[in-house]
Amino acid sequence: MTDSNGVSVAARARGAPMLDQVAAGKSIDHIAGTQRLARRRVEKYVSAELKAMAIWPARDYAKIQIRRLEALVDKLSEKADGGDFNAVDRLLKVLDRLDRYHGFSSRSLPEVVEEANENRRLFKKILQALDNRHSAQTNP
Numbered sequence: 033m034t035d036s037n038g039v040s041v042a043a044r045a046r047g048a049p050m051l052d053q054v055a056a057g058k059s060i061d062h063i064a065g066t067q068r069l070a071r072r073r074v075e076k077y078v079s080a081e082l083k084a085m086a087i088w089p090a091r092d093y094a095k096i097q098i099r100r101l102e103a104l105v106d107k108l109s110e111k112a113d114g115g116d117f118n119a120v121d122r123l124l125k126v127l128d129r130l131d132r133y134h135g136f137s138s139r140s141l142p143e144v145v146e147e148a149n150e151n152r153r154l155f156k157k158i159l160q161a162l163d164n165r166h167s168a169q170t171n172p
Contacts, residue, residue, distance in 0.1 A: 050074060051081040094133050101130045 053063050064074045088096075104126050111119035 050077050098133050101126055
């Protein structure tokens with residue numbers, strides 16, 4: 033049985049260790065010699081393995097990470113509820129990571145409150161400026 037690149041299933045199984053060897057700094061010629069294969073065949077195996085690898089878009093990866101972290105939260109919550117204090121610490125770390133994936137930063141609460149107050153102050157200034165402009169236009 034062969035894949036779309038004409039590489040057999042058995043060869044693909046052999047391709048992963050070859051890719052690992054290339055990543056470890058071994059040359060194609062060295063791998064070909066140790067596997068007793070032609071250089072071109074090793075190149076084909078490594079190429080097929082690289083083509084089979086998929087780089088996921090960041091959003092998809094984030095969704096998977098969120099699902100994994102949520103599963104950890106469930107397990108750690110059970111342990112924490114059972115009185116495992118180490119689980120409480122790990123649970124807090126996982127929740128912090130989960131918050132970051134959801135777009136919340138790890139800034140402290142006072143920083144967030146200060147920013148919200150600053151935003152309110154600026155919004156009031158904008159509304160006052162609009163009100164002043166409107167008053168100036170209606171009362172020339």
